[in-house]
Amino acid sequence: MASIRDVAKKANVGSATVSRVLNNSGYVSEETREKIENAMEELNYIPNELARNLFHKKTGIIAVLVPSVANPFFAEFVECIESELYTYGYKTMLCNTVKEGNAELEYLDMLNRHIVDGVITGVHSLDVEVYKKIHKPIVALDRFLGEDIPVVAVNHKKGGKLAAEELLNCGCKSVLQFCGSKAIESPYLDRHTEFAKMMKKSGVEVHNYELEWNRFDADYYEKVMKDVFSSKLDVDGVFGVDQIAIRFLNEARRRNIAVPDEIKIVAYDGTFVTGLTEPRLTVIAQPIDQLAKQSARLISRLVNGKTYRNKKVLLDAELKVGNTTRNL
């Protein structure tokens, strides 16, 4: 493979001049630049990206940390963010943190070792202090990581309100809410508080079922359904994240409980899996593509030393009425 020296020799210039062209730094006359570019083409010279990275102290790689890409929400987010980062000229390093051992910490450690230019993190097992020690750009998806780290999230309070309004409009009197784990502070939890508040204000009874943290496996979901249906709760409305809502719907059908006539269901997130049920689910849809677009925009600004106006980008969720709340 041709080296910088081969290119320099062919173009009859010094290696430093070739380097200036490669790195687009310092003055090189148009004529010389052309000679060098022709030499590169003739020799099929491929710049060694490692060497260039060392020079620029950049790798062109952004790490994206999520608990598990097998979870539909994160699968869609990662799909979108990878495409967005690609248009900004970055490659995506995928880090699934739900693993044996402390993968999140190890991945963050990469930052200090120059492997990536920045991090977009959708996980939250580590203490905020760990993130504060990292002297590279970070954008947090749906997580508070301290004053200096920008957050991109959906306005979950409004999301919870939309869900409550839909179930209230359908005349529910007693509802079951599947809550995310309260182990870690997250904007995500606002929807539960707001949902419960609005329901209680209207005199509706609210039963909360708190889900375990970072459990996305079928066995766990099955256990949850068994818990819920064996408890003989008398509810006429259910609010929960996509996969929980779908499993509740399926279990209700198995037991010949009519949806929406006897029980109404609202799912939160609205990922593609909610398009795979019959009847179609009513959802509060997060704009996953917009979450990705905004995260990519912010990390790109930060990596390039630019500032941002907002430390908190709040997007709106949307109610999409399906057949699990009304007979359309």
Added chain:
Amino acid sequence: MASIRDVAKKANVGSATVSRVLNNSGYVSEETREKIENAMEELNYIPNELARNLFHKKTGIIAVLVPSVANPFFAEFVECIESELYTYGYKTMLCNTVKEGNAELEYLDMLNRHIVDGVITGVHSLDVEVYKKIHKPIVALDRFLGEDIPVVAVNHKKGGKLAAEELLNCGCKSVLQFCGSKAIESPYLDRHTEFAKMMKKSGVEVHNYELEWNRFDADYYEKVMKDVFSSKLDVDGVFGVDQIAIRFLNEARRRNIAVPDEIKIVAYDGTFVTGLTEPRLTVIAQPIDQLAKQSARLISRLVNGKTYRNKKVLLDAELKVGNTTRNL
């Protein structure tokens, strides 16, 4: 941040000696090594991974190319392969190739520019010749990329046979098969050939519906269902990939066609989405975790200059009977 020179000064040795310790190369006495390691700890020295990569000509990164990680099969594969590569000490660069422009080519070009140590590819839009030109280790998931590139795949011929046997055992007389696009040669297509062969041998009529290549969006699936149900095909058995099978099941239910009494359905792949239907789908399940394990094992061997016994690792799919073929 402390540099190698700071460490050398503190340990009272030359920079080259520190470098030998960092790279674990050349002789350094135990005593000196200890002095250097103590100095690193005291100065909180973090080795610059870019510089080390340049020295070793390795990055510790494996690129994983898939059409779209939002597709459940690839989401599960990527989840598993990321974990496997992590245990081998590699980070995963995720490359979704279904994009505007020629992302697959651009991603492959990274190889020649030293960004990654190797590639696992589950895509196939480019000509085999492109892959042959890449002088870095490649492992192909379910694709033929030439004699020298090892393939990890499921024995799809056997998979197709399992599906045919199940529908034959259920007494089907006329079946509809959703086929993958034949635009590119892939072991994946063997299941269609085998399925049709076995059916025809038993006197069963086979209707084939060829799906477009790399289309995973809901709109497309909707169009397919419209096509199929408006054609008033008289079939009593259906065989198709997970999302197609689920959507067929839902559409059948909407039209009050009894499954499995009037039509039996077998899904291929058996990803987590087949656990989200009621009735539960009968599936031919690919061992996605094993595909990932074997791909990671092979790429790790290749990156480390080792050989492999088999250029083709063939795994078995498994029939998991649900309620769309028999009333369990």
